[in-house]
Amino acid sequence: MKDFVHGRSFKVLLTLIFVMFGLMLYTASTGSSIAADAMGLVATPMQRVSTIVTNNAVVAAEPVMRSKEELIDENAALKKKIEELNAKLVHYDQYRMENAQLRKYLELKDENRDFKPVPAAVIGRDPNVLYKFTIDKGTSDGVAQNDPVITDAGVVGFISAVNTNYSQVTTILSPDTKIAALVTTTEEEKPEAAGETGAGTTGQTGAEPAFRRDSGVVGTDIKMADNGLVKLGFLAADTPAKAGDIVTTSGLGGVYPSGLAIGEVVTVKNEEYDVSLYAEVKPFVDVNNVRDVMVITEFEGQGQALDEAFGVSSDETEGQ
Template identity: 55%
Template sequence: MKDVFRSTGFKLLVALIFVMFCLMLATSNTPNSLTANLFGSVATPMQRISTIVTNNAAAVTGSGKTKEQLEAENEQLRAEVDALRKKLVNYYTYQQENSQLRKFLELKNENPDFKPITAAVVGRDPNNLFGEFTIDQGTRSGVSLNDPVVTDAGVVGWVSAVSNSYSRVTTFLSPSTQISAMDKVTRETGVIGCDIKSADANILKLRYLSSDTKVAAGDIVVTSGIGGVYPRNLVIGTVKSVKRSDVDVSLYAEVEPAVNVKEVRDVLVITSFAGQGEAMKAANSSASSSLPASSGGK
C-alpha cells in the first residue's frame, strides 16, 4: 500500500488535482473562461437530470397520500373498469337481441302461422364438413326434434338433437338432409340434397328433374312444404346450372345456397307452423290402419 503512495503515477495524479483546483479558484470570478465553460458543460446535464428526478419524486410524494390510500384508489379504478366492461358486454347482447327480434317480427308478419324462437350459435366444429353447430335453445324454450332452422335469408337445416338448454343443428349440407323443393319460376318440384363432394364446394343439388325440365340458371328454389318437415316458400338458393345425373336419365340442378351455414351466427327455430308433421301423421295413420282389429278394450 505504501508503494502506491510513493509511485510516480500517484504523485502525478495528486499534482493534476492540485492544478485543477487552482484553476477553479482562479476562474471562479470569470464565468466566460474556458475552464468555466468546460465545467459548465459537464455539470449542466447532471443538473437537468437531478431536477427531473426531484420533480417526479415531488409529484408522487407531494400528493400527501399514503400507500394504503393509493392502493384503495387503484382498487376503485379496477372496479370501475370491470363495471364498464360489463356494460359493454350488455350493450352487444342487447344489440344482437334487437337484430334477432327484427328478424323474428319480419318472419312472423309474413307467416302468421309460424311460432319461431330466436337462437344464437354457441358451438361449432371447424373441422365438420357439413357445417353442423349448436344453438343456445332447447326443450325449455319449446324446441323439438326435427324443428326447421332458418334465418331471414332462408333455410339453414333442422334440429337433429335437443337437450334442456341446447340443440344440435344439422344443416342442408349434410347427406342426411332431404328437403322437398320447388323451382319458383317453373314450379317444377324435386328434392334438395347434398353429398361430400358438393358439400365441400358449398353447392346443393335439386334432384329428380325431368328430362324436359325448364329449370334454368338464375331461378329461385324454395321449399315446397310437401311432407310437413319445412313450411312452404322458404328460400333455399339460386340455380347455377342444370346437369345430367350419373346414375339415371334424370337431370339435376346445382343450387347455390342463400345462407352460408358455416358462418351463420343467429338463427330462428320454427317450433310450429301450419301443416307441420303431415308426413309423420300420414305414416302413423297408415301403420294404424294396417293393424288387426282389437279383440277387446275399455
Template identity: 30%
Template sequence: MKLRKNKLAATVIVLSVAFLGVIIYTINNEEKGAVSSGVGSAINPLQKVVYSFNNKIKGTLDFFLNFSEVKNENDELTKENIELQNKLLEYDTLKEENDRLREVLNFKNSKNDYSYIGCNIIGYSGESYSDGYIIDKGENDGILKGMVVIADKGLVGQVTSTGTNWAIVESLLNENIAISVKVNSTGETAGILKGYVTRSNSGLTKITNLSLDSEIKEGDVIVTSGLGQVYPKDIRIGEVVSVESDEIKVMKTAIVKPYVDFDKLEDLFVIIPNETREVKYDN
C-alpha cells in the first residue's frame, strides 16, 4: 500500500515538472515573439529608407552610365553628320562645276571654230564687279585686248587691257561697253545694249535705239547679233524685264536682266578667234 502511494507521488511530481516546463517554454516563446515583433516593427521603417536609398543610388549610377553611352553615341552621330554634310557640299560643288562646264561645252560645240582659254578671277579692276575683273591669264597665254569673255550662263564682257600674265575684263554692266544685240525668238536686230545702273536698280542693262514699231516685249531672250564682228553671234545675254516708249525721241528702250550673276562669278572663258592680228569674230 505504501509502495503504491510512493509511485503515485512520483508520477504526480514528474507530471508537474513536465507541465511546468511546458508553461515556461510557452511563456519564453511568447516573450521572444513579442520582442521579435517589436524589433521588426522598429527596423521596418529603417529597412524601407535603406532600400529606397539603394534604389536611388542604383538609379543615379544607371543614369550616368546610360548618359555616357548616349553622349558617345551622340558624338558619333554628330561626327557622321558632319562627314555627310561635307560630302554633300563636295558633291554640290562638283555638280555646279560640272553644270557650268557643260554649259560652256555646249556653246563651244556650237562655235567650234574658236579656241577657248579658261581663267580665274583674282580681283576687281575697280571698286566693284561693275567696273570689271582682273583675271590670271594674259599675253603669255595668247589673250589680247578686244577678246570676248563668257561664263556658263552667257556673256560676261570684253578684255580691255592685258599684261604678260594678267588681263582686265570689263563686264557688260559697264556703260563703256556697247554690244549689238537681237531678239532670239524673232531675229529682230534690237539695237545697242549697255550697262544700266541707277540708285534703285543695279546689275541691269538697257537696249537703246529701238524703233517705235519694234515688237520687243517682256520675257524676250536677248543674244549677241554678231554685227561688226566684235562679238560672236548668238551668245546669250539676258531676258527683257520691261519695255518703254519715248514719243519725243521716237524710239523704244528695253531693260534687260543678264543671265550671268556678276556677283558670284568663278570660272571665265576667253574666246580666241582664228585671226588674232586684228581681233575679229567671223560669224
C-alpha cells in the first residue's frame, strides 16, 4: 500500500481527481457544461458507428426473421411483375415497329397514290429453301400470286405462292426472279464547236449533264446470289452504265410498277458469248435479313401491263 501511495499511478490518479473536481466547481459556478460537451465530443462518433452497425444488423436479420412461406410468396409476386414488365416491353417494341411501318406506308401512298400496299412481317425462313421466306399475309388480306414485295428501300421479290393467311416470297436473289429494269446514267455532253456556234450566241463554257436510260433484265445465278449480287443483263454494247448508277424497275411485264429502286451498279462487264454487256448490281434491300415488307396488291396499269406482256389486248381479256 505504501508503495502504491508513493508510486506514479497514485500521483496520476490524484491529478485526475483534482482536475475533475476543478471542472465540477467551474461548471457549478458558471452554469456551463464543459464536461458534458467534452464527453459528447468523445461519445458522438461512437454512437454513430453503433447506430450504423445496429441498422445493418436489423436489415441483415430481416429475411431470417421472415417465414419461408412469406419469402416464397414474395418471390412469386416478383416473378409475376417481371413477366408483366417483359410483356409490356414486347408490346411497346411491336407498337414502335408498327408505327414506323405505318409512316413508311403513308409516305409510299403519298408518293404513289395508285399503290395499294399491305404490310406484312416475315414469319419463317426455311434453311433448305434458298432465297425464299414466308410472310403473315395471304388471300384473306388481298394478296395474290405475282404481287410485288418491297420495303421503303427497294424491291424484295414477288409472291410466288399464296394461302389464306400466309404467303411465300421469292426474293430478288433467286434465279427464278426476272425483272425488267432501267439503269440511269449521267453523261457529259460535249460543248458545240466554236465554228458551229450561231451568230449572236454566247456559246457554252462547259458541258451540261444529260441522262441516259438503258434497259435490261435483272436476274441472277447461285454464284452471284451467294455474294449478294444480281445481274442486269442485255445492256447495249455502247451503254455508258458505270459503277454507282442506280437501277430501277421499268414497269414492263406487269409484276412490278415502274420506278421502284432495285440497287446500285458495282461493275460493268462483257458478256462471254455475245457483244452485249451486263452490270453486277448490289440490291438496296438485304433480303436475307429483312423483317418487315410491303406487298403491293394493286397499282395503276397492272392488268394492262400483263396483257401487253402476253400479247393479249384489253378487249380480248374482257371477253374471256
